[in-house]
Amino acid sequence: MKLSGHLVSASIVSLAAAAIGNLPTACKSSNLSFDSSNADTLAGCAGLAYSCDGEVVQVNSTNEAITANCTPHPYKIFIDGTIKGPLAIPGMAEASSITVNGSIVLNSPAYLGAVYSSNITSLDLPGLENVASSFIISHVSSLTSLNVPKLKNVTESLVFDLSDGPAIKLSFPSLSYARNISLTGNIDAIEFPALNEALSLDIYTTGKLDCAAFMKKVDAVVHTGGQGRTCTSRISKGTTTSSSPAPTDTGDSVRIGVRGGLLALAVLLASVLAL
Known part of the structure; x- marks a missing residue:
C-alpha cells in the first residue's frame, strides 16, 4: 500500500x-570528543x-x-590520548574533520601544555567516504592499523605524523583527492591506487618504503598543478623529488612540500585553543 x-x-x-x-x-x-569513557x-x-x-x-x-x-x-571528530587499544566507528560515512592526537595537559611549563602520546592501536572507519575539512593524526605511539577502504575525498589536508609509532602500512584504496597530503613515520608501504589530484604530496619515512618506486607510480597518475612531490627515506638516505613535468632525484637536503610534523602541530594547537 x-x-x-x-x-x-x-x-x-x-x-x-x-x-x-x-x-x-x-x-x-x-563535535564528538572521544575518550576512554565514552567511545562506545x-x-x-x-x-x-x-x-x-x-x-x-x-x-x-x-x-x-x-x-x-x-x-x-558530519561531526568534527576528536580522538584523544586516553583511548587505548582499537577504535572502530563503523557507520560513519561523512565527517566534518577528524583529529587523532595525544593527551594534552595544560598549564605545564612547556608553552601551552605537554602532549603525551596516544595508545590507540588501530582505527577502523569502514564506511567513511568524505572528510569536509582535514584528517589529522599526530602524537600516537601504538597505531599499527588504519582501515579507510571507502575514503574518496579529503577537502583540505590529510596529515599523519606517526613518528612515535611502530611500523605501519598505509592504504587508501578509494582516495581520489586530498588538497594536501603529508605522511611521516615508520612507513613500510603506501598505496594510493585511485589518487589523481593533490596540491602537495610530502612523504618522510624511516621504514621500508621504496621512495623511488613509490614516486614512479605517483608521477604517472597524480596531478599537483605544477607543485612538487617529495618522498624521503631515512634508511636509504635519499630524497626523491619531482615536480611537473619531469621527475628528478636529489640529495637529503632537498625537500618540497609541507612537513607533516609542523602542520600537525599547528592543527593540534588550534584544536587546543578552540576547546
Missing part, C-alpha cells in the same frame, strides 16, 4: 521527534546521526528508511 504525501510527512515528523529524544546528549553537539556511545552516534530538515536525529538505516530530506550529519 502506498502512503500519501501527508502520511509520509507525518511519519517523518514522528520519527524525528522520537529519534531526538533517544539521541544521547553528548551527540547533540557538532559516540561511535554509535557518528553512524546513526542524520540532519533532517535542520534537526539532528538518530536513524538506524538497517531498521528505518532514510528519507530524501535526511543526510548524514
Whole structure:
C-alpha cells in the first residue's frame, strides 16, 4: 500500500521527534570528543546521526528508511590520548574533520601544555567516504592499523605524523583527492591506487618504503598543478623529488612540500585553543 504525501510527512515528523529524544546528549553537539569513557556511545552516534530538515536525529538505516530530506550529519571528530587499544566507528560515512592526537595537559611549563602520546592501536572507519575539512593524526605511539577502504575525498589536508609509532602500512584504496597530503613515520608501504589530484604530496619515512618506486607510480597518475612531490627515506638516505613535468632525484637536503610534523602541530594547537 502506498502512503500519501501527508502520511509520509507525518511519519517523518514522528520519527524525528522520537529519534531526538533517544539521541544521547553528548551527540547533540557538532563535535564528538572521544575518550576512554565514552567511545562506545559516540561511535554509535557518528553512524546513526542524520540532519533532517535542520534537526539532528538518530536513524538506524538497517531498521528505518532514510528519507530524501535526511543526510548524514558530519561531526568534527576528536580522538584523544586516553583511548587505548582499537577504535572502530563503523557507520560513519561523512565527517566534518577528524583529529587523532595525544593527551594534552595544560598549564605545564612547556608553552601551552605537554602532549603525551596516544595508545590507540588501530582505527577502523569502514564506511567513511568524505572528510569536509582535514584528517589529522599526530602524537600516537601504538597505531599499527588504519582501515579507510571507502575514503574518496579529503577537502583540505590529510596529515599523519606517526613518528612515535611502530611500523605501519598505509592504504587508501578509494582516495581520489586530498588538497594536501603529508605522511611521516615508520612507513613500510603506501598505496594510493585511485589518487589523481593533490596540491602537495610530502612523504618522510624511516621504514621500508621504496621512495623511488613509490614516486614512479605517483608521477604517472597524480596531478599537483605544477607543485612538487617529495618522498624521503631515512634508511636509504635519499630524497626523491619531482615536480611537473619531469621527475628528478636529489640529495637529503632537498625537500618540497609541507612537513607533516609542523602542520600537525599547528592543527593540534588550534584544536587546543578552540576547546
